Each structure stands twice: as C-alpha cells, then as structure tokens.
Amino acid sequence: MTLDFVSTLDYVWALLPEFILCAWGIVILLMGVSGKRNPASAGDAAAEMPSHDLGYLTLAGIVAAAVANGWLYGVTEVGSAGLVVVDQFRLFANWIFLLAAALAVLMSFTYVYRQRLQAGEYYALILFATAGTMFMAGARDLIVVFLGLEVMSISVYALTAFNRRDRRSAEAGLKYFILGAFSTGFFLYGLALVYGATGTTNVDAIGEAVRTGAAQETLLLFGIAFLAVGFAFKVGVVPFHMWTPDVYEGAPTPVTAYMAVAVKAAAFVAFFRVFLVGFLGAYAAWYPIVWWIAAVTMVVANILALAQFNVKRMLAYSSIAHAGYLMVALAAANDRASAGMLFYLLIYAIMNMGAFAVVVIVGRQGEESLEIDDYAGLGASNPMLAVFLTVFLLALAGFPGTAGFMGKIFLLQGAADSRLWVLSIVLVLMTVVSYYYYLRLAWYVWMRDARDPSRNGELFVPLPMRFALGAGAAALILLGVFPAATMDFAQTSVAAVSAFPEALASLIP
Numbered sequence: 001m002t003l004d005f006v007s008t009l010d011y012v013w014a015l016l017p018e019f020i021l022c023a024w025g026i027v028i029l030l031m032g033v034s035g036k037r038n039p040a041s042a043g044d045a046a047a048e049m050p051s052h053d054l055g056y057l058t059l060a061g062i063v064a065a066a067v068a069n070g071w072l073y074g075v076t077e078v079g080s081a082g083l084v085v086v087d088q089f090r091l092f093a094n095w096i097f098l099l100a101a102a103l104a105v106l107m108s109f110t111y112v113y114r115q116r117l118q119a120g121e122y123y124a125l126i127l128f129a130t131a132g133t134m135f136m137a138g139a140r141d142l143i144v145v146f147l148g149l150e151v152m153s154i155s156v157y158a159l160t161a162f163n164r165r166d167r168r169s170a171e172a173g174l175k176y177f178i179l180g181a182f183s184t185g186f187f188l189y190g191l192a193l194v195y196g197a198t199g200t201t202n203v204d205a206i207g208e209a210v211r212t213g214a215a216q217e218t219l220l221l222f223g224i225a226f227l228a229v230g231f232a233f234k235v236g237v238v239p240f241h242m243w244t245p246d247v248y249e250g251a252p253t254p255v256t257a258y259m260a261v262a263v264k265a266a267a268f269v270a271f272f273r274v275f276l277v278g279f280l281g282a283y284a285a286w287y288p289i290v291w292w293i294a295a296v297t298m299v300v301a302n303i304l305a306l307a308q309f310n311v312k313r314m315l316a317y318s319s320i321a322h323a324g325y326l327m328v329a330l331a332a333a334n335d336r337a338s339a340g341m342l343f344y345l346l347i348y349a350i351m352n353m354g355a356f357a358v359v360v361i362v363g364r365q366g367e368e369s370l371e372i373d374d375y376a377g378l379g380a381s382n383p384m385l386a387v388f389l390t391v392f393l394l395a396l397a398g399f400p401g402t403a404g405f406m407g408k409i410f411l412l413q414g415a416a417d418s419r420l421w422v423l424s425i426v427l428v429l430m431t432v433v434s435y436y437y438y439l440r441l442a443w444y445v446w447m448r449d450a451r452d453p454s455r456n457g458e459l460f461v462p463l464p465m466r467f468a469l470g471a472g473a474a475a476l477i478l479l480g481v482f483p484a485a486t487m488d489f490a491q492t493s494v495a496a497v498s499a500f501p502e503a504l505a506s507l508i509p
Helices: 008-014 016-034 051-074 088-114 119-137 142-160 167-198 203-212 217-235 243-250 253-278 280-306 311-332 335-362 383-397 403-417 421-447 463-481 484-495 500-504
Strands: none
Touching: 008 016, 016 051, 016 119, 051 088, 051 119, 088 119, 088 253, 088 335, 088 463, 088 484, 119 142, 119 253, 142 167, 142 217, 142 253, 167 203, 167 217, 167 243, 203 253, 203 280, 217 253, 217 280, 217 311, 243 253, 243 311, 253 280, 253 311, 253 335, 280 311, 280 421, 311 335, 311 403, 311 421, 335 383, 335 403, 335 463, 335 484, 383 403, 383 421, 383 463, 403 421, 403 463
C-alpha cells in the first residue's frame, strides 16, 4: 500500500495506531463511567466496573495498536510533504511507547484497586498519553510535534495528580503543570522563530533551507535555542531537571515509571528527528551546547544520586543520568549513535519499568516503604523478587552481561565514530560512579537484615506483574548476550532517515 497524503484517508491509514488508542481510550472512559452500580456511589472507585476488567481491556487496545503498527511496515510513503511520516524510525519508537504503556497498565492493576482510583479515567489517560507520544514520533511538521507534545503532557499532568487523597501527588501535578507550561512556551516561541527564519514548519523543508543557506541565520539560531529548551525540559537534562525528583517522588509510582520511560523516549525521538534532519546543516552551531549539556548532566545527576536514600528519588536522578547518556548520541549525530539511541531507549524501558514495578510491590501497591532501609532483608523473604530487582539494577548500572552494558557500548561506538573522546570518558567514569548507588540498594536487599522481618513476607505479587517481571529480566539478559539482531533492526530503522556521516564530515569540530 502507498500513501501520498492527497486525501484525509491517507492520514487515517498513516495514523492508524494513534487513532486506535484514542478511540479505545474514549471507550474505556465511557465504560468506566457507565459501569457504576448506583448514583449514590458516584466518585467511589469501588463502585465502578471492576478495575482489573478495564485494565485487561486497556491491554487489548494496546495490542490492537501494536498490530496496526506492525501493519504499517507494509506501507510505502510517497513524497515528503505530509504532516506525518511513515518510516521505520517512527515505527521502532512506537514499539517502545506501546511496551511502556503495557507495562504501566500491568503495574497498575492492583495499585488502582488498592488506592481506590477511578480506573476508567486512569487507563484512558494512559492511552491518550501514549497516542501523544506516537504523534510526536511520527511528526514531520513542527506543528504536529507541538500537538503531540500537548496531548501527551496534559494527560501526564492529570496522571501525576491523579491520587487526590495524597497531598504529594497534588503537589507533584501542580509543579509539573506550571514548569511544563513554561517550557511549552519556549517550544512554541522557538517554533515561531524557526518558521520566521525558514518560511516553513515542515522538518524536511527546514533541513533543506538550513543546508542551502536560505534560512535567516539570526532568527534560526534563536529558534533552535528555544526549541532545545523545550525538548531539554521534557527529557529532563541539567539544568532543566529541577522538576524531576519532586514530580517522580510525588506521582503514583506506576505513573512515575511511565513518565520516566514513555515521556522521555518520545521527547528524545522528536529531539533527534528535528535536530538531525531539520537542523543538521546548523550542527556546528548547536553541537557545543548539546556537548556541554550531556557532560554536565552525566556528572551532576550521578553525583546527586549518591546522596539519595529515597528509592524513587534515586531512580529519578538515575533517569536524569540516562538522559545525559542519550544526549551523547545526539552530540555524535551519526547512524551508529542514532541506532544506539533506539536500542538504549528500548532496553531502558524494560529495566526502568521493572525497577519501578518492584517499588510498587515493596510499597504494597501504594506509596509506602520508599526508603532504602525498607528493602533490607528482601533477599531472604522474597528471593525471586530480589533476583528480579538485582537484574534490573545491574542493567541500569550497565553491568557486563546485561542489555544495559551493550546499550552503553553502542553509545560509545557512536561517540567514537564522531571522535567525542572526552564525552566517552565522562560516560565511562560516570557509569562506574553509578555502580555505587545501584549496588548499594542491591547490598541492602541481600546483605542487610530486615528491621521488621514480618513486613517483607507479606508482599503480594499479582500474576500479571510476575509475568512482566520475569519476561523483563529474561529479555535484559538475552539482549545482553545476543544484542545483534535488535541492534541491526535499530540500524535499519535509522538508515531510512539519515545520511549522517557524509553530511557531517565537514562539520564535526
């Protein structure tokens, strides 16, 4: 099938996974409301249609979107004038978003029931947020990037403040909303400046105008700077990271996991497409900024993580550090680095969601037991759960034999291709530093005695979460030993949209 975007139907087919998610989200929302048993129970989550049923229906919608995403591999796009793009780079990114959404739903089954949350609204917002991430990944036009950003952001703002009985959740939602709106203003102003400089918002056309020198240079540079601020906030890099620890700590833990993976992945995919397609010709202008952001983020985030004894805050700073590692790929700006970025985002989704899933379990499907001391003795009382957590921590640390190690190797190879030796050294050194806070938690799990031995023995692990934990841990080990097929798939996905080595030969400092 070919799409040349001469009719509305072409856009319907091109955006089929997103339309499925949006339509399914509306269905879930209506079912959550219509499932109430009596009007007197309005507002009581216990009176809704059983949350587990809505959770399984949500998973069915995600599976349907995944089938549609697979079908798009057989679609050929004609021309480059459409507002959305159908290429393997976008489709690979969609697998990451759908995986993150599915894992977030699996983590939420018992959490939503125990916390008496409105299941219909909760699961619908996850679907809408996922559709927003996919709009961002598939956008060829800055206006569509902005629309996807808003669909994703508004949904995640609501999810962050979703637990109205928890003051920390309301505080986190308010902080995220205010700072997010501020960063969105930067993004929109940058979009306007880029349009003024090039006369278009189409990313490919912008790239052509920048390459040929047709763009107004001053407006373009300011536009690039403002867009970089908007993207930097969403990926959570220093110095735009201030919101991350507080928001991650206060949000419901499954939402924190979803934000740390899906929101970050969507922002990075859009960041890469806009900067490495639209602004590739201005690489010499924005490269130094990205270089310093990557270096400072890796150093600051890992050092601050050393002082954290709250597990959610530690994982928040860990998330910032991983954003720094991914910024190295953006600075490198070549095929290998871009493929390494896709591979890293995929395995980051598995290892980070897995770690947060254990936090949900240890927190008894709530926001309890968030200190490192609360994990003492977990290895003795729940050895299988402790093994899963250890695998996820080792992968996050980049320990040899895990997919996290191979992800960092691919990023380093991309950096070496662009001769970014200093950034490569910083990445390696900060990876070694990160071993301390990841292995400190593992040491508490296996080597410390529990303060209250009876507490860990009461942990309940739902069957869907057991399956997700086991599959995630196995995938991290398998991809750590046999990463070639997945990396080849990522390289094929990048090849369709790039010719970085030739284009940058004269621009790399």
